[in-house]
Structures are given as C-alpha cells and as structure tokens.
Amino acid sequence: MPSTHPPDRPYFIQAPAKINLSLDVLGKRPDGYHDLASIFVSIALWDTLALWPAPTGSVSIFCDQAALGTDDNLVIRAARLLMRATGVEIGVRVELRKMIPTQGGLGGGSSDAATMLLALNTWWGLGLSTTRLAELGAELGSDVPFFIFGGTALVEGRGERVQQLPDLAPLWLLIVKPPVAIPTPRIFRELTAAGYTTGAATRALVAHIQAGTLPPLTDTTLVNALEPIALSAYPDVAAAQACLRDAGATCVRMSGSGPTLYVPCTTLIQAEDLQRAAINKGLQTWVTYPLPARSTGS
Numbered sequence: 001m002p003s004t005h006p007p008d009r010p011y012f013i014q015a016p017a018k019i020n021l022s023l024d025v026l027g028k029r030p031d032g033y034h035d036l037a038s039i040f041v042s043i044a045l046w047d048t049l050a051l052w053p054a055p056t057g058s059v060s061i062f063c064d065q066a067a068l069g070t071d072d073n074l075v076i077r078a079a080r081l082l083m084r085a086t087g088v089e090i091g092v093r094v095e096l097r098k099m100i101p102t103q104g105g106l107g108g109g110s111s112d113a114a115t116m117l118l119a120l121n122t123w124w125g126l127g128l129s130t131t132r133l134a135e136l137g138a139e140l141g142s143d144v145p146f147f148i149f150g151g152t153a154l155v156e157g158r159g160e161r162v163q164q165l166p167d168l169a170p171l172w173l174l175i176v177k178p179p180v181a182i183p184t185p186r187i188f189r190e191l192t193a194a195g196y197t198t199g200a201a202t203r204a205l206v207a208h209i210q211a212g213t214l215p216p217l218t219d220t221t222l223v224n225a226l227e228p229i230a231l232s233a234y235p236d237v238a239a240a241q242a243c244l245r246d247a248g249a250t251c252v253r254m255s256g257s258g259p260t261l262y263v264p265c266t267t268l269i270q271a272e273d274l275q276r277a278a279i280n281k282g283l284q285t286w287v288t289y290p291l292p293a294r295s296t297g298s
C-alpha cells in the first residue's frame, strides 16, 4: 500500500460536463445494459468539489442543492469505494457546488464521481493509475470511466471501454436545457431493436477526429439513437428543438438520454443569436466549448 497521509489543506477541483457528439446504440446485452459506440466530449461547464480534512473514516457532504447532499450521492459512494479498494481510512468532508443540470444528459453526477476518485487519489496520496480509477469508476456508473480522462474519446461497451481521441477542433457549443428531467433507465427501456443504429456515424466521426478534422456537423453526421424516444415521450424536448430550428439552427442534437440539446456553432455571434431565441422561450442556456483531456498521467 502507498504511504498515505491525512491532508491538512483543502483541495478544490472542477468536474466538467460532457456532450455526446454521437451516440449509437448497437443492441441490448444479456446483462440488461446496451452496447454503445459514442463520442464523448467534455465541455466548459463545471460543478466544483471542495475537499476538506475530516476525522479518520468520516465521509460527509454538503451540496448547494439540498436534495443531492445525501449519502447516496455518487461522490460519497466514490469515496467509500476508494477506501474499501485500498484499505485506506482517512476521512473527507466534500462540498459540492452544482452548475451542471441534474438528469440532463450532460453526465454531471458521473463527472462528480470520477472527479472525486481523481481528487482523493491525489489528496490522499494513493498512487492508483488512471486505468485502475476508471475500473473503479465503472462500478459507480457507465459514464464514469470517460470522466477519469475527459477531452474527446470513443466510448464503447457499456461505457467502460474508453479510447482517447485527439482534442476536437475548436467550436462553440450552445447548450439548451428543456424544463424537464429525464431518468436514463426510462429512455433505454423504451428503445426497441428498431431504434438500434449500426455505429457507422460514430466510426465516420472517429476517422475525421483522428485526422484532425471535422465533417460538416449536421443532423446526418451527428446521430443520437436515444433522441427519437425522448422527442416523442417529452414534448418539451421537441418544442425546444423546434424553437432552435425556427431561429436558424441547422443542427440540433440531444446529449445522452436528454433532455439537454446542443447546437454546434462556428461563430460566437451565431451562438448568441440562437441563445437569445432560446432565452425568449424561457429555456436555460449556456455558451460553451470542448475541453482538452485532463492532464492526469497514466
């Protein structure tokens, strides 16, 4: 076991959101999960975690959204998992400031969990590799392994196979959140074999990204197999998409299991024009951009 020590200084760290530039669902697995081929991209929209020293073995949370400040929170489960996996008992009090909308398809809870694993690994001096942290992350949720690495990645299997890709060519992303929370299991439950996709869209994008380019980002090149389900089950998602198209957006795609939509924009002026249209409809919005991979070593 590495030599660990109780930290005496607080540790602040950001937990970025993601979008799915593509999300192919290839089929259902015997374990009930679905096989995916997806391009995940972390974006400049963050939750913040602050870790504070706490008595040995004590793990507690304060969250600015009170309903999330419980022992069920993935950051608490991440801390306990890490203590079990390493035999280390130090203690931590975590403050969690949420900016990423919950149940939005932006991976906020998963990013918080991955960030907690990374932060405690450093703060407690555990010396685990990122590969091991990603394995532990997979026990907490399908999207967690990606967030150990961040940046742009091809994510396959249930979510545990993460292949880092070169950072995406810069672009603006308008993020628009329809006023509804979508539980991921519901969307996957309603997906039938007719809605499965081949993975061709993801493969084509991977080839572009590996060559340092991007194709025109359109409704044809960007695919999300879960989007038709969300559009028909949640009229608020369809209305938000229509609002953006009416305002001139040529490509509006849903992230993950939704409801959050994103619009790739070439210029900031274009992003702001579309943002105004969404704000006029009372929608929550952010103008953001892709982030590079985390610099966490191997």
Ligand code: C5P
Pocket (backbone or CB within 6 Å): 032, 033, 034, 035, 036, 140, 141, 142, 143, 157, 158, 159, 184, 185, 186, 188, 189
């Ligand atoms: O792994 P996680 O708890 O984040 O997954 C939430 C739900 O999403 C699962 O219970 C499952 O219904 C669905 N899911 C899936 N296939 C995946 C990832 C998630 O069916 N690859």
